[in-house]
Amino acid sequence: MSRYTDLIVGSVFAVIALIYFGMSFNIQEAGVTQMGPAFVPRVIAGMTFLLSIILIANSVGALKHAEIQPAGAEDRANEEKPHYVPVVLTAVLLLAYVMLLEPMGFIASTIVYLFLQFNISAPKTRKGLKHQGYFLAGAVVATVAINTLFVTGFNVMLPQGIWE
Amino acid sequence: MDIFLNALWDILQPASVMLMFLGVAVGIVFGSIPGLSAAMAIALFLPITFTMGPNAGMTLLVSLYIGAISGGLISAVLLNIPGTPSSIATCFDGAPMARQGEAGKALGVGIVFSFLGGLLAFTALIFIAPPLAKFTLRFSPIEYFAITVFALTMIASLASGSMVKGLLSGMIGLLLATVGVSPIDGARRFTLDIDNLTSGFDLLPYLIGLFAITEVLIAAEQFSADKHVEPLALKKIKGFGFTLAEFFAQKWNLLRSSLIGLFIGILPGIGGSTSSILAYIAAKKQSKYPEKFGTGIMDGVVASESANNATIGGALIPLLALGIPGDGVTAMMLGGFLIHGLTPGPLLFKTSAEFVYGIFAACLVANMIMLILEFFGLRIYIKLLKVPKYILLPIIVVMCVVGAFSVNNRMFDAESILLFGLIGYLMYKAKLPLAPAVLSFILCPLIETNLRRGLMLTEGSFLAFFAKPIALFFLVTAIVALIVPLVRTFRSHRAKAAGTTKTPVG
Numbered sequence: 001m002s003r004y005t006d007l008i009v010g011s012v013f014a015v016i017a018l019i020y021f022g023m024s025f026n027i028q029e030a031g032v033t034q035m036g037p038a039f040v041p042r043v044i045a046g047m048t049f050l051l052s053i054i055l056i057a058n059s060v061g062a063l064k065h066a067e068i069q070p071a072g073a074e075d076r077a078n079e080e081k082p083h084y085v086p087v088v089l090t091a092v093l094l095l096a097y098v099m100l101l102e103p104m105g106f107i108a109s110t111i112v113y114l115f116l117q118f119n120i121s122a123p124k125t126r127k128g129l130k131h132q133g134y135f136l137a138g139a140v141v142a143t144v145a146i147n148t149l150f151v152t153g154f155n156v157m158l159p160q161g162i163w164e
Numbered sequence: 165m166d167i168f169l170n171a172l173w174d175i176l177q178p179a180s181v182m183l184m185f186l187g188v189a190v191g192i193v194f195g196s197i198p199g200l201s202a203a204m205a206i207a208l209f210l211p212i213t214f215t216m217g218p219n220a221g222m223t224l225l226v227s228l229y230i231g232a233i234s235g236g237l238i239s240a241v242l243l244n245i246p247g248t249p250s251s252i253a254t255c256f257d258g259a260p261m262a263r264q265g266e267a268g269k270a271l272g273v274g275i276v277f278s279f280l281g282g283l284l285a286f287t288a289l290i291f292i293a294p295p296l297a298k299f300t301l302r303f304s305p306i307e308y309f310a311i312t313v314f315a316l317t318m319i320a321s322l323a324s325g326s327m328v329k330g331l332l333s334g335m336i337g338l339l340l341a342t343v344g345v346s347p348i349d350g351a352r353r354f355t356l357d358i359d360n361l362t363s364g365f366d367l368l369p370y371l372i373g374l375f376a377i378t379e380v381l382i383a384a385e386q387f388s389a390d391k392h393v394e395p396l397a398l399k400k401i402k403g404f405g406f407t408l409a410e411f412f413a414q415k416w417n418l419l420r421s422s423l424i425g426l427f428i429g430i431l432p433g434i435g436g437s438t439s440s441i442l443a444y445i446a447a448k449k450q451s452k453y454p455e456k457f458g459t460g461i462m463d464g465v466v467a468s469e470s471a472n473n474a475t476i477g478g479a480l481i482p483l484l485a486l487g488i489p490g491d492g493v494t495a496m497m498l499g500g501f502l503i504h505g506l507t508p509g510p511l512l513f514k515t516s517a518e519f520v521y522g523i524f525a526a527c528l529v530a531n532m533i534m535l536i537l538e539f540f541g542l543r544i545y546i547k548l549l550k551v552p553k554y555i556l557l558p559i560i561v562v563m564c565v566v567g568a569f570s571v572n573n574r575m576f577d578a579e580s581i582l583l584f585g586l587i588g589y590l591m592y593k594a595k596l597p598l599a600p601a602v603l604s605f606i607l608c609p610l611i612e613t614n615l616r617r618g619l620m621l622t623e624g625s626f627l628a629f630f631a632k633p634i635a636l637f638f639l640v641t642a643i644v645a646l647i648v649p650l651v652r653t654f655r656s657h658r659a660k661a662a663g664t665t666k667t668p669v670g
Contacts, residue, residue: 005593005594005595006329008594009329009332009594009596013332013335016339020354023354024353027346027353028351029351035615035619035624036349037346037349037351037353040615041342041353044338044342048332048339051331051332051335052332054328054650055326055329055332083384083385083386084385086384086385087385089384090380090384090387091586094561094585095582097565098565098578098579098582099579101569101578102575110562113562114559117561118554118555120384120387121384121387121554121555121557121558122387123387123554126552126554138555142559142562146559146562146563146566150566150570154570155215156215157573158566158569
């Protein structure tokens with residue numbers, strides 16, 4: 001992945017720039033000033049496209065260079081490998097939490113979210129039955145504390161959901 | 165002077181002092197725990213300042229900033245991991261000192277010289293910012309456009325690594341900032357017929373998502389690896405752990421490092437990590453015993469800590485005098501101003517002088533509070549280093565969601581932090597720096613408004629922008645800042661290509 005990162009990034013930006021440029025034609029010109037509301041977005045689109053082409057060209061050059069002189073296996077071994085499963089689980093859980101916040105209410109959804117997130121985040125050695133009790137207690141205490149802080153302290157009306 | 169004394173009096177009221185104690189204490193916690201940063205602390209507390217008056221809100225933000233930057237030294241010394249990037253150079257000598265049983269002395273030196281570095285820089289801030297603001301009062305939209313473009317270019321080119329990537333990161337902020345109603349003529353742009361997008365993306369969810377949620381997702385990569393490091397034990401120390409003679413021996417080191425920190429802070433896009441490393445290198449070069457650097461001498465800690473705290477004062481100068489933030493944290497401070505309906509810049513010195521001087525006073529008092537809290541509360545902070553991140557981070561996520569929701573009491577803002585968190589994470593994977601994306605998001609409306617106003621003044625001629633000497637200077641500097649690294653990259657690629665074609669033959 002790392003060898004092609006810049007090439008992928010450059011290509012993604014080039015596509016975004018083109019879509020953005022195309023969408024700028026949907027902006028209705030108000031005619032108030034000589035330079036309409038679409039001018040700056042088009043300049044941004046042009047600059048983004050130009051930069052993405054430079055990045056693509058640079059990465060192609062770097063790839064050619066790498067083909068002649070491949071990176072040492074030692075360098076790659078030294079890199080710390082990221083674990084993507086907890087990242088995906090965290091992102092999905094966060095999405096579910098935000099989506100359920102309104103229908104379930106802050107207190108119920110937050111307790112569930114925190115309990116599950118503690119389980120995703122904790123190292124394998126700390127997921128036993130004893131720890132489940134701690135996680136549940138921690139989730140309840142943190143939720144009640146945050147709810148009190150925002151609702152009583154800062155007068156924020158948090159979603160009540162099922163408690164309404 | 166009277167305004168300053170009045171502001172100082174207001175700041176010294178019990179409620180304000182308590183708020184500063186809270187801000188500095190929380191800041192130190194965020195600074196000392198690796199993975200939590202000054203930017204995250206401010207992102208988290210920005211929505212809370214919404215419920216306060218502008219003075220109280222800014223006092224809290226300044227306190228968080230000062231606490232977080234100095235708090236980084238605790239984990240740098242005791243864990244050999246910088247709590248914030250600003251404390252990288254503190255590890256070089258602070259950690260060896262701790263291993264030799266001098267953790268108390270290293271922390272004492274760090275605390276005192278953080279305080280002194282901050283004090284020197286805040287004094288400079290008080291004397292430099294007002295005349296600078298007075299001078300910039302004469303600027304027209306054309307000069308503002310030029311300075312803003314200059315700041316953005318510098319940030320993108322100096323941020324880190326590849327300049328093209330820095331600029332592309334800036335483009336992300338610009339693309340997202342154009343969503344919503346355009347300035348001056350109010351045309352809808354890129355709203356995709358979604359009502360919530362008509363007013364554009366809100367700054368706070370953007371900052372919270374990009375800084376806090378991104379950090380959580382990055383931390384998630386290492387969740388399964390139990391890498392918790394126990395802090396070293398702290399022996400009993402007398403006072404701050406060093407003698408008066410040792411203190412006075414560091415006076416030139418302190419002055420030099422603080423000036424480096426101040427200067428680096430004023431320049432956009434460089435920040436505390438560079439200033440502390442530069443000050444460390446300068447101290448080593450000027451030292452009579454450079455070979456001892458890195459083995460655990462107090463000179464290294466003095467250089468790093470006085471420089472990184474002086475950077476705060478420096479970074480506040482362009483923010484207050486010009487309304488242009490120099491890094492991610494000051495960009496968020498700018499967000500703090502904007503949510504209270506205040507626009508930093510020369511006019512603020514005229515219309516709300518007591519507010520500006522209130523910030524100056526808050527800096528000085530918060531700096532003093534930092535000294536007290538770090539000295540007396542050190543053992544509590546060390547205990548906090550033991551709280552596992554898998555407990556801390558999910559709680560921070562909940563606070564982020566609630567914070568984003570509370571901005572406008574709508575779920576859309578809470579949902580959008582996920583989008584920005586995901587964008588930030590993808591940027592991290594693509595090795596795109598975050599700071600340019602934040603600054604360009606904030607500066608985009610400023611650039612567009614000033615550009616369009618400037619073009620109205622010059623009847624549509626962009627060339628006329630170059631007729632104004634100050635605008636000419638900043639625009640030319642911006643162009644040079646763009647071209648020089650590009651040419652350098654191009655040359656190095658050519659040199660590499662030439663080298664590789666020769667290698668197989670030879």
